Amino acid sequence: MAGEFSFIRWIQQQQAASSQVLAPAGDDMAVMRWLGDDLLLSAVDQVIDGVHFDSSKHSPRQIGKKVANRNLSDCAAMACLPAAALACVALPRGCGEQYAQELYLGMREALDQFSCPIIGGDTGSWDGKLVLSLTILGRSAGIAPILRSGAKPGDRIYVSGPLGGSILGRHLQFVPRVHLAREMAARYRISAMIDISDGLSRDLRHICDQSGVRAMLDSDLIPVHPDAHRLAQEDGTSALDHALHDGEDHELLLTSPDEIPDLTLIGRVEEGEGVYITRGGQAAPLLPAGWEHRL
Amino acid sequence: MAGEFSFIRWIQQQQAASSQVLAPAGDDMAVMRWLGDDLLLSAVDQVIDGVHFDSSKHSPRQIGKKVANRNLSDCAAMACLPAAALACVALPRGCGEQYAQELYLGMREALDQFSCPIIGGDTGSWDGKLVLSLTILGRSAGIAPILRSGAKPGDRIYVSGPLGGSILGRHLQFVPRVHLAREMAARYRISAMIDISDGLSRDLRHICDQSGVRAMLDSDLIPVHPDAHRLAQEDGTSALDHALHDGEDHELLLTSPDEIPDLTLIGRVEEGEGVYITRGGQAAPLLPAGWEHRL
Numbered sequence: 001m002a003g004e005f006s007f008i009r010w011i012q013q014q015q016a017a018s019s020q021v022l023a024p025a026g027d028d029m030a031v032m033r034w035l036g037d038d039l040l041l042s043a044v045d046q047v048i049d050g051v052h053f054d055s056s057k058h059s060p061r062q063i064g065k066k067v068a069n070r071n072l073s074d075c076a077a078m079a080c081l082p083a084a085a086l087a088c089v090a091l092p093r094g095c096g097e098q099y100a101q102e103l104y105l106g107m108r109e110a111l112d113q114f115s116c117p118i119i120g121g122d123t124g125s126w127d128g129k130l131v132l133s134l135t136i137l138g139r140s141a142g143i144a145p146i147l148r149s150g151a152k153p154g155d156r157i158y159v160s161g162p163l164g165g166s167i168l169g170r171h172l173q174f175v176p177r178v179h180l181a182r183e184m185a186a187r188y189r190i191s192a193m194i195d196i197s198d199g200l201s202r203d204l205r206h207i208c209d210q211s212g213v214r215a216m217l218d219s220d221l222i223p224v225h226p227d228a229h230r231l232a233q234e235d236g237t238s239a240l241d242h243a244l245h246d247g248e249d250h251e252l253l254l255t256s257p258d259e260i261p262d263l264t265l266i267g268r269v270e271e272g273e274g275v276y277i278t279r280g281g282q283a284a285p286l287l288p289a290g291w292e293h294r295l
Numbered sequence: 296m297a298g299e300f301s302f303i304r305w306i307q308q309q310q311a312a313s314s315q316v317l318a319p320a321g322d323d324m325a326v327m328r329w330l331g332d333d334l335l336l337s338a339v340d341q342v343i344d345g346v347h348f349d350s351s352k353h354s355p356r357q358i359g360k361k362v363a364n365r366n367l368s369d370c371a372a373m374a375c376l377p378a379a380a381l382a383c384v385a386l387p388r389g390c391g392e393q394y395a396q397e398l399y400l401g402m403r404e405a406l407d408q409f410s411c412p413i414i415g416g417d418t419g420s421w422d423g424k425l426v427l428s429l430t431i432l433g434r435s436a437g438i439a440p441i442l443r444s445g446a447k448p449g450d451r452i453y454v455s456g457p458l459g460g461s462i463l464g465r466h467l468q469f470v471p472r473v474h475l476a477r478e479m480a481a482r483y484r485i486s487a488m489i490d491i492s493d494g495l496s497r498d499l500r501h502i503c504d505q506s507g508v509r510a511m512l513d514s515d516l517i518p519v520h521p522d523a524h525r526l527a528q529e530d531g532t533s534a535l536d537h538a539l540h541d542g543e544d545h546e547l548l549l550t551s552p553d554e555i556p557d558l559t560l561i562g563r564v565e566e567g568e569g570v571y572i573t574r575g576g577q578a579a580p581l582l583p584a585g586w587e588h589r590l
Contacts, residue, residue: 027443027505028338029337029338029369029433030336031334031336031373031435031440031442032334032336032337033334034329034333034334034335035331036329036330037331038329039317039327039329040328040432042324042325042414042430042432043323043381043415043417044417044430045383046419048385048419048423049421049423052419074324075324077323077324078324080324086337086338086430087339088339088340088341088428119337120337120339121339122338122428124343124346124347125346126345126346127345128344128423128424129423131423133383135337135339135381135383137335138324140326147318148321149322210321210322
């Protein structure tokens, strides 16, 4: 039966040292050079069987790709460039080395789009189900990182694409908006940004809480994805509610004092707190209904 | 019932920005300054319920401390200084926020010994058991990282302490040898180094494989921990075999052309491959019998 070290040897054949990565996976730690004028950004994100994917339906290639794209989307939300990644996997015992390889190749498929190497990792096996996490390192590369805390009254609120119904498949196939984020940050004054992972209502609240402002959305402006309409027909929840609350769209949600024709305007930042939405001219609080893990 | 975001708010109260960490956990990514003449080292290590700990016996404080110390021990193995860490946890649903807080405080207890902040993380909950991983970033801070690949024929082989029987409790309480590693690296020529996590026989083999050399151990020189003797009385395996094969001692194993009186000499590096041991003047291959995850 294949073991951890055979898998690690296989991984080592998939990668090479570079001018920046002096020692990739295979030692106790990976070693990189870092340009001191680049800020170093870092985040970790996991996918869990039965929560973020279903191992009985989704291929290891899809699962690996999803965890990588979630992390890449965090880079987009900060407008930084992906620099390197480390993977950590708890494998169901007996899944086989090929399954582990497919997870790796799925991550690589996503990360290779941004020339982001996997420089380290940890592999374990157990009687439980699959848990896969990825840590990503990013570099500012000439653009100051965009936090959630900078939104100001008077700013416009934008999203980068239509929302809702990602569960029908897009949660496995979304394109992290790294290039778009950096292009917007280079051309416009972006005061706050986040990627929509927990749902618009919840992620916009993060911006409001951390910026100390209120958001006023206009229900007529919310771009509703065709998948939200399809899902609405199945489950009776309105397409707009899917667009407002569904998670895992991974579109950018940002605020700016500027007019940005490339993005969809959905509302305004005001003084106050919380997230509100106008429907037929009436403003009402929009309570967060997106995803939250219960502890 | 407490949720993920309440836990994240609690974490935010435990930490602060610093001159190096410009934005800690709470945004999409943490932001750090990095000194360009410091090499950036990184690794990830996980602990899994039923494999690395037993949640029915071990407290969340112990579990958190263990995962942090495993990562700190990786820093020791490279002779770097811990700089920052990111935590990722899949929590059993219903474990409660206090349990999650205790995991965090256990990690902090270990990391605070090295002024190493937790700057980011991800929290999920599921129907499975606890999986906790930590990514650690280290900085070379004036000492070139010590790889596994530099051992040369003629080098001496050393360990930093007695081995075996860590399962009796030391696997939860070991002290990562960060300071010792850096002191040795500053005073002596260390050609290769690793921390003993999978067992001496297996970890020494990593050095041999990656350096292209043979190790010749002397059975009379192996420092056997009292716990190995205790365990030998319980299970009939010899104390020496426990010292040779048990994992999770997290002592340093290193090679050097120098005489190092602070450490215990256990053998020599020779031309060839594999790990050998002399018992009563007779050399025989020492097959790896330490821990390996089966996939």
